[in-house]
Amino acid sequence: MKIGITFDLYSEYLALGYDEVAAAEFDSEDTIENIEDSLRRLGHETERIGNVKHLMRLLLDGRRWDLVFNICEGLSGFGRESLVPALLDNHEIPYTFSDPLALSVALHKGVAKRVLRDSGVPTPDFVVIERDADLAAVNLPFPLFLKPVAEGSSKGIDAESRVNTREQLERKGQRLLQEFQQPVLVERYLPGREYTVGIIGTGLEAECIGGMEILLKEGAEPGIYSFQNKREYETVVEYRTIDGVVLESCGVLALQAWRALGGRDAGRVDLREDEVGRVEVMEVNPLAGLNAVRSDLSILCRLRGISYFEMIRRIMTSVEHRIGNPTLLQESARRRSA
Numbered sequence: 001m002k003i004g005i006t007f008d009l010y011s012e013y014l015a016l017g018y019d020e021v022a023a024a025e026f027d028s029e030d031t032i033e034n035i036e037d038s039l040r041r042l043g044h045e046t047e048r049i050g051n052v053k054h055l056m057r058l059l060l061d062g063r064r065w066d067l068v069f070n071i072c073e074g075l076s077g078f079g080r081e082s083l084v085p086a087l088l089d090n091h092e093i094p095y096t097f098s099d100p101l102a103l104s105v106a107l108h109k110g111v112a113k114r115v116l117r118d119s120g121v122p123t124p125d126f127v128v129i130e131r132d133a134d135l136a137a138v139n140l141p142f143p144l145f146l147k148p149v150a151e152g153s154s155k156g157i158d159a160e161s162r163v164n165t166r167e168q169l170e171r172k173g174q175r176l177l178q179e180f181q182q183p184v185l186v187e188r189y190l191p192g193r194e195y196t197v198g199i200i201g202t203g204l205e206a207e208c209i210g211g212m213e214i215l216l217k218e219g220a221e222p223g224i225y226s227f228q229n230k231r232e233y234e235t236v237v238e239y240r241t242i243d244g245v246v247l248e249s250c251g252v253l254a255l256q257a258w259r260a261l262g263g264r265d266a267g268r269v270d271l272r273e274d275e276v277g278r279v280e281v282m283e284v285n286p287l288a289g290l291n292a293v294r295s296d297l298s299i300l301c302r303l304r305g306i307s308y309f310e311m312i313r314r315i316m317t318s319v320e321h322r323i324g325n326p327t328l329l330q331e332s333a334r335r336r337s338a
């Protein structure tokens with residue numbers, strides 16, 4: 001196949017004046033190279049398209065591809081991850097990973113949690129705060145956890161995200177509203193062990209390919225997989241592969257969450273144990289990072305002996321299978337509601 005690759009390059013945004021936090025979700029050159037290499041080893045021809053602006057220009061010029069391998073995170077707004085898939089849908093060009101609906105629902109953690117709750121997937125009780133005045137009306141038991149409603153890479157998440165008092169809640173809530181200019185999710189704090197699980201596939205054919213526990217070492221910001229801990233992961237985080245009943249229980253929930261939100265091809269689900277050791281879903285990542293060295297999905301694959309190339313090969317198998325079977329998703333939805 002002739003495969004175009006869409007991506008947001010970190011260095012390109014830094015050069016445009018974006019700071020490290022604003023550009024935190026974007027990809028480095030080696031990620032694109034590794035994807036490209038893997039696709040070529042699979043016998044495909046590749047072309048680097050770049051970000052949505054480059055894609056728009058090429059589409060207007062009449063350019064087409066058999067498939068687009070899309071890892072664009074987008075720049076702003078709740079539709080930022082959906083922009084590229086929506087354009088490609090409109091041009092009837094197939095692409096990897098989720099569609100605009102799944103991507104925008106998963107991006108907005110409040111909406112995503114409503115869907116999860118409605119599907120019977122355990123996730124902490126929550127409210128979404130739109131302005132300072134809403135904080136006084138929060139009626140959930142402490143400790144609570146606060147995060148921007150639609151960010152990733154643990155943006156805005158630090159030692160103050162866990163709050164024990166009204167005063168701390170007001171302070172962190174106001175700060176997040178101000179800094180990120182978007183609603184804030186307030187949810188029950190999950191005090192237990194943290195896991196992340198990898199999924200490959202779509203609908204009923206999705207499978208859990210493994211998972212890992214995230215352990216924080218001495219010197220880490222305690223208790224949370226925060227922005228700072230993610231940045232310093234080499235020294236402060238230990239990733240331990242999970243198996244047996246832990247993997248089984250995380251995997252069942254992760255697949256339920258994945259299917260409920262309509263995830264496709266590959267992604268990750270983040271989970272944590274509550275005060276009685278019951279696993280709950282924190283969030284679903286339908287556009288998981290694909291850096292061969294640093295990204296959680298690649299790390300958890302590596303811990304299970306799945307090479308980066310093998311991971312991309314399995315993603316491509318899912319895409320090819322899905323494109324050849326357009327009824328796969330509808331069938332999955334029908335069986336779920338039956």
Ligand SMILES: Nc1ncnc2c1ncn2[C@@H]1O[C@H](COP(=O)(O)OP(=O)(O)O)[C@@H](O)[C@H]1O
Binds near residue numbers: 124147152154157282
């Ligand atoms: N309800 C919660 N209770 C405890 N820790 C949480 C909770 N929600 C998030 N966290 C911590 O914050 C991290 C980032 O939150 P997450 O929802 O995964 O957002 P992101 O999209 O930034 O990865 C998690 O990995 C976890 O360590």
Ligand SMILES: [Mg+2]
Binds near residue numbers: 153154270283
């Ligand atoms: Mg996460």
